[in-house]
Amino acid sequence: MRTVSDKQGTTWICLELPEVPAEQRERAAALGTAHVAIECNSGADRVIALVPPGWDDDMEDARLTQIIREHLARP
Numbered sequence: 001m002r003t004v005s006d007k008q009g010t011t012w013i014c015l016e017l018p019e020v021p022a023e024q025r026e027r028a029a030a031l032g033t034a035h036v037a038i039e040c041n042s043g044a045d046r047v048i049a050l051v052p053p054g055w056d057d058d059m060e061d062a063r064l065t066q067i068i069r070e071h072l073a074r075p
Helices: 022-031 061-073
Strands: 002-005 011-016 036-041 046-051
Touching: 002 061, 011 061, 022 046, 046 061
Parallel strands: none
Antiparallel strands: 002 011, 011 036, 036 046
């Protein structure tokens, strides 16, 4: 689990899911490298994203919030 705040002041709680959701497995396979699925929730919004293993220790806050914002912008 990891908590991060974005530039808008929104706090996100991110958890690694036990497996990649069925609707994202094709995309995960197309990435060609190992990825895990995370769910980030702000209380108002929810994002499920694919990220490299070790994201919770290795990924910088700015990159994690960028991934969250990119997923929010998707239709």
